[in-house]
Amino acid sequence: xxxxxxxxxxxxxxxxxxxxxxxxxxxxxxxxxxxxxxxxxxxxxxxxxxxxxxxxxxxxxxxxxxxxxxxxxxxxxxxxxxxxxxxxxxxxxxxxxxxxxxxxxxxxxxxxxxxxxxxxxxxxxxxxxxxxxxxxxxxxxxxxxxxxxxxxxxxxxxxxxxxxxxxxxxxxxxxxxxxxxxxxxxxxxxxxxxxxxxxxxxxxxxxxxxxxxxxxxxxxxxxxxxxxxxxxxxxxxxxxxxxxxxxxxxxxxxxxxxxxxxxxxxxxxxxxxxxxxxxxxxxxxxxxxxxxxxxxxxxxxxxxxxxxxxxxxxxxxxxxxxxxxxxxxxxxxxxxxxxxxxxxxxxxxxxxxxxxxxxxxxxxxxxxxxxxxxxxxxxxxxxxxxxxxxxxxxxxxxxxxxxxxxxxxxxxxxxxxxxxxxxxxxxxxxxxxxxxxxxxxxxxxxxxxxxxxxxxxxxxx
Numbered sequence: 001x002x003x004x005x006x007x008x009x010x011x012x013x014x015x016x017x018x019x020x021x022x023x024x025x026x027x028x029x030x031x032x033x034x035x036x037x038x039x040x041x042x043x044x045x046x047x048x049x050x051x052x053x054x055x056x057x058x059x060x061x062x063x064x065x066x067x068x069x070x071x072x073x074x075x076x077x078x079x080x081x082x083x084x085x086x087x088x089x090x091x092x093x094x095x096x097x098x099x100x101x102x103x104x105x106x107x108x109x110x111x112x113x114x115x116x117x118x119x120x121x122x123x124x125x126x127x128x129x130x131x132x133x134x135x136x137x138x139x140x141x142x143x144x145x146x147x148x149x150x151x152x153x154x155x156x157x158x159x160x161x162x163x164x165x166x167x168x169x170x171x172x173x174x175x176x177x178x179x180x181x182x183x184x185x186x187x188x189x190x191x192x193x194x195x196x197x198x199x200x201x202x203x204x205x206x207x208x209x210x211x212x213x214x215x216x217x218x219x220x221x222x223x224x225x226x227x228x229x230x231x232x233x234x235x236x237x238x239x240x241x242x243x244x245x246x247x248x249x250x251x252x253x254x255x256x257x258x259x260x261x262x263x264x265x266x267x268x269x270x271x272x273x274x275x276x277x278x279x280x281x282x283x284x285x286x287x288x289x290x291x292x293x294x295x296x297x298x299x300x301x302x303x304x305x306x307x308x309x310x311x312x313x314x315x316x317x318x319x320x321x322x323x324x325x326x327x328x329x330x331x332x333x334x335x336x337x338x339x340x341x342x343x344x345x346x347x348x349x350x351x352x353x354x355x356x357x358x359x360x361x362x363x364x365x366x367x368x369x370x371x372x373x374x375x376x377x378x379x380x381x382x383x384x385x386x387x388x389x390x391x392x393x394x395x396x397x398x399x400x401x402x403x404x405x406x407x408x409x410x411x412x413x414x415x416x417x418x419x420x421x422x423x424x425x426x427x428x429x430x431x432x433x434x435x436x437x438x439x440x441x442x443x444x445x446x447x448x449x450x451x452x453x454x455x456x457x458x459x460x461x
Contacts, residue, residue, distance in 0.1 A: 045088045045231050048114035050182065051075035052121040052195075055099025060124045062201040068097065070216055071120045074198070077220025078120070078227075085233040085240075106185030106193075116146070116192050118223065119182050122210065123197040129310055130343065131205035132164030136195040138178050138187045139170035139257040145250040146192035152248045154196060154226040158219070161209050163199055164312060166295065167341045170259050196223060260292035260342045267338045269348035272321070276356040279328040285320045285336055285348070292341030294318075301326060303333035303350050310339065328356035 051071040053059035059067025072094075079090045091112045093105045100108075109117040123134070135154055137147025151168030159165050171179035178184040186193035198219050199206040210216055228235070229242045267287040274281050287294055296310040297320065313320055326332055332353040337345040 045233070046112060046114050047082060047088060047090045047227060048093060048109040048112060048117040049075045049078055049090065050093040050105050050109075050117060050119040052119055053099075054094050054097055057099050060122055060201055062124060065122075065201055065210070067122050067201075070122055070210065072097070073213055073216040074120050074220040074223070077217035078118070078223045079220075081221045081224035082227060084237045085228050085235040088231070088233060102181035103185050105182055106189060106191070109186060109191050109193075110189045114191055116150070116194070116227075117182070117186050118227070119193060119195045120220075120223070121195060121197050123200045124202045125200060128202040130166075131200045131203035131310070132166040133158045133199050134166035134197045135168045136180055136183065136197070137168060137170060138183050138193065139172060139259075140178070140187055142252050143183075143187045143190070143192045144170065144257050145252045147194050148250045149248045150192070150194055150226065150230045153229050154194070154223060157222040157226045158196075158198065160222065161218070163206065163209060166197075167292065169292075169341065170257050172256075172258060176256075260289070260340060260344070262289075262291070263344040263346040264289040264294060264338050264340050265346070266318075267336075267346040267348050269334065269336050269351055271334065271351050271353060274353065274356055276328060279325050279356055281324045281326055281332070281334070281353065283322060283324065283334070283336075285322070285338060286318055287338040287346065288318050289340040294320075294338060295341050295343070296339040296345075297336055298339075298345075299324065299334065299336045301332050301334060304335045304347065307337065313338075326353075326356070331355050 051068075051074070053068035053071060055068075057068065059071070061067070075092060079092060082088055082090045091108070091114065093108050094100055105119075106117070123130075133155060135147075135151035137151055138144050148168050155165050155168065173179040173184075178187055180195060183193045183195065199209050201210065208215070210219070225240075227233075228240060229245045230247050232243045232245055232247075234241050234243050264287040268285070270284040270286075272282045272284055283299075285297055293316065294313045297313055298307045298310050300307045311322075324334075332355075333350050334353055335350045336348045338348070339345040
């Protein structure tokens with residue numbers, strides 16, 4: 001007795017059972033491929049970027065540079081770099097030279113449901129003595145933990161330009177809330193916020209990091225890279241994969257993370273040795289600051305009347321050994337200051353050094369300048385303006401409207417293929433394949449029926 005294979009629409013056609021299974025497998029594949037490959041996270045990370053200042057609020061101005069224009073250049077570069085990563089949406093608080101209140105900036109971050117707000121700035125100091133890069137964050141709860149973790153990443157990126165790391169810091173107002181308005185308002189909305197002070201415009205130590213549009217765009221790219229590492233983003237365009245990157249771990253504090261308001265302690269100065277023939281004095285500085293660490297030191301050869309410019313406390317720890325080059329025909333009253341991460345200092349005792357003998361001939365022409373062993377002139381007096389390298393261009397003359405039109409034209413000229421484009425292509429290809437298989441099955445079925453009818457007619461005859 002023959003067993004008959006029965007299937008709806010394919011009666012007695014065993015081959016079509018396998019074909020139907022193939023169709024089912026293809027359909028399942030289509031369902032899985034329907035998930036866009038662009039999304040790395042369940043929901044896209046939403047980033048708000050705030051170009052500091054704007055409109056009548058010019059920000060820092062120094063030797064032809066105006067901060068409100070500089071922050072816009074950095075912000076646009078940061079946004080464009082982040083848009084090359086998957087699973088992220090980027091928003092600018094302002095796209096034109098307009099003035100916004102700090103509350104409006106925070107409100108905008110809340111409106112777009114931002115996961116983080118990054119506020120971009122450049123720095124200056126009252127006496128033009130400070131240099132380096134720093135990040136300010138909230139002193140409260142999760143906003144502190146996330147801000148601190150990101151801040152460390154960001155400073156690591158910026159310090160790749162040989163900028164000096166001034167640290168991640170908090171600051172409180174008289175009311176006990178965060179001092180900086182943008183951070184305070186974001187904290188009220190439970191949105192982490194970080195103010196990135198890229199470098200100081202008024203110190204030669206930071207020269208070369210901001211003078212041109214290209215240099216400012218480089219800062220924006222570094223900011224974006226820090227964000228990508230923080231959120232573990234992936235960019236097939238750039239070839240950067242930070243999905244397994246381990247960001248700094250910062251616990252949510254149980255108390256307010258107050259700023260350091262005390263000067264370093266246990267500060268001392270020891271003269272280790274002298275070299276009369278070269279005019280070199282080797283000294284040992286010590287100091288402690290468990291809250292914010294040690295950042296700079298400065299020294300005086302006349303008992304504290306005039307101090308050198310700020311020198312880097314190059315190594316972490318409580319001791320620093322360095323060599324000073326001093327006049328050999330004068331008595332030296334050596335005194336030092338040791339600074340912590342919040343620029344508070346403590347002075348050492350004065351160490352008297354009698355005039356050194358055997359003055360070298362090369363020092364005969366100028367026996368007043370004080371230099372360290374690297375030859376850097378550091379006879380600047382604290383409180384006096386220091387010379388800076390002249391800029392190669394005036395940023396305040398940039399026409400931002402022209403800049404934006406140029407960028408828009410470049411984007412229109414480029415053919416961008418991202419993960420979503422690839423996903424859509426795969427969708428269409430698989431659907432096309434499915435349709436082709438179905439058409440082939442229909443044709444095969446029609447041919448089979450025709451042949452079957454022909455066989456039946458042959459039997460009847």
